[in-house]
Amino acid sequence: MLGLSKLLAMAATVGLAAAPALAQGGPEAQASTASRTSSLSWVRLPGAEDCATAPELARAVEARLGREVFVAPRNAELSVEGRVAPGDGGGFTATFAVATAGGEVLGERELGTESEDCSELTATVAFVVAVMIDPDAEERDAPEPDTAPSEAEPPVETDAAAAAAAGNGQEQNQEQNQEPRITDEAALSGWSGEIDGGLGVAVGLVPEPTIGGFGAIVIQTPWFIAAEFNASLYPYSPQSVGTGDVHWLTAFGGFLLCTAELGLGAIGLRGCAGGEIGFLRIGGVVDPxxxxxxxxxxxRARLAYRPWKGLVVWTRPTLAINPATDPYGYATSPTATAGYTPETVAGIFDLGVGWIFD
Incomplete structure (x- = not known):
C-alpha cells in the first residue's frame, strides 16, 4: 500500500530529476514550467474498469496544479501516456511516461498498490504526473478535486488576439474544435499474446460427428489486428459399415487473421478468417x-469472458468450407466397398480457456 512517506520519496525523486534542467534554464525556465501544457492518453485495461477515467485523472492533476493543463496533442508542450491494470498479486499497477513535444522522454514511472480500492493509486498518479509537469507542484497543498462527471469537457481556451497577431488563429481554433481536449481511453496500441486450449465438436468433417482437442497462440499487433496460429486433432471417429467400423482420424494446422476485440467490460467479441491444411487417415476395416x-x-467468431487478470474463457463457432468435395472410396473387405462425400461446409463448436500476456 502506498503510504505518505513513500509518496514524499517519489516526489523528491521527481523533483531532483527535474532540478538540473531547471537550473540550466535559470528563472525563466523555472517560470515556464508553471505554464506548460500537456496532452493526456490514459487507458484502463480489463479488470481496472473501476479506476479513474481519463477525464477524472485530468481533473485531479489540474486540481493539484491549480490551472488547466491538458490541451489537444498538437498544441501541447508535453505528452503524458499511461495505463492502469490489475496487479499480479492483487491491487493495481499504473505505468506512465512524460515526454516533450519533440519525443524526448522526461520520465517514466511504475506505481502499484495492493489495495482493491483504485482511488488511492489514482491520487498518487495524479500527484506524480503533476510534479513531472511542474516540479513546484510538490510544494503546494492539493485541493479537493472535483471528480464528478460533467456534461461536457470545457473547450481549450486560447488567446484569440495573440493567435491573430501570429497569423494562425483560425487554424488553431479549427484544430481545437476537431481534436478532443483529452485523449480518452482506446484500445491499447501494443503487442500482447495469448495461449489457448480446449475441446471441440465437429460436424461434417467426416461421416459422423467427432470430438477433438486443439491449441492456439494468438498475437495481438499494434495495428488492432490479431494473428492466430492453431492446431487441432480429432483422433477417432467410427463409421459403421457391414463388415465392421471404418476409423477416421484428422489433424490440422491453421492460420487466421482476426479483428480487434470489441469489448463490453469483461466480455469481448472478435471475428477471424483464414485457412487450415491437414492430414486425413481412413483406417479400421480399410486395409491398407x-x-x-x-x-x-x-x-470464425469468438466470444470471450475475462473473469480474472489474464484468464479468459471463450467459445468459438466456426464454419469450415471445403473447396474440394471429391468422394472417398475404400474397400472394407475383399468383396465390399464403401464411400463418403465430404460436406461443402462443416461446423465446429469449441469451448476453451486461455491466458493473455499483456
Whole structure:
C-alpha cells in the first residue's frame, strides 16, 4: 500500500530529476514550467474498469496544479501516456511516461498498490504526473478535486488576439474544435499474446460427428489486428459399415487473421478468417489405410469472458468450407466397398480457456 512517506520519496525523486534542467534554464525556465501544457492518453485495461477515467485523472492533476493543463496533442508542450491494470498479486499497477513535444522522454514511472480500492493509486498518479509537469507542484497543498462527471469537457481556451497577431488563429481554433481536449481511453496500441486450449465438436468433417482437442497462440499487433496460429486433432471417429467400423482420424494446422476485440467490460467479441491444411487417415476395416491431404477455408467468431487478470474463457463457432468435395472410396473387405462425400461446409463448436500476456 502506498503510504505518505513513500509518496514524499517519489516526489523528491521527481523533483531532483527535474532540478538540473531547471537550473540550466535559470528563472525563466523555472517560470515556464508553471505554464506548460500537456496532452493526456490514459487507458484502463480489463479488470481496472473501476479506476479513474481519463477525464477524472485530468481533473485531479489540474486540481493539484491549480490551472488547466491538458490541451489537444498538437498544441501541447508535453505528452503524458499511461495505463492502469490489475496487479499480479492483487491491487493495481499504473505505468506512465512524460515526454516533450519533440519525443524526448522526461520520465517514466511504475506505481502499484495492493489495495482493491483504485482511488488511492489514482491520487498518487495524479500527484506524480503533476510534479513531472511542474516540479513546484510538490510544494503546494492539493485541493479537493472535483471528480464528478460533467456534461461536457470545457473547450481549450486560447488567446484569440495573440493567435491573430501570429497569423494562425483560425487554424488553431479549427484544430481545437476537431481534436478532443483529452485523449480518452482506446484500445491499447501494443503487442500482447495469448495461449489457448480446449475441446471441440465437429460436424461434417467426416461421416459422423467427432470430438477433438486443439491449441492456439494468438498475437495481438499494434495495428488492432490479431494473428492466430492453431492446431487441432480429432483422433477417432467410427463409421459403421457391414463388415465392421471404418476409423477416421484428422489433424490440422491453421492460420487466421482476426479483428480487434470489441469489448463490453469483461466480455469481448472478435471475428477471424483464414485457412487450415491437414492430414486425413481412413483406417479400421480399410486395409491398407488411406491417407489424404485436406484443407479448409475458416470463418470464425469468438466470444470471450475475462473473469480474472489474464484468464479468459471463450467459445468459438466456426464454419469450415471445403473447396474440394471429391468422394472417398475404400474397400472394407475383399468383396465390399464403401464411400463418403465430404460436406461443402462443416461446423465446429469449441469451448476453451486461455491466458493473455499483456
Amino acid at each position: 489405410p488411406q491417407d489424404h491431404i485436406v484443407g479448409h477455408v475458416l470463418v
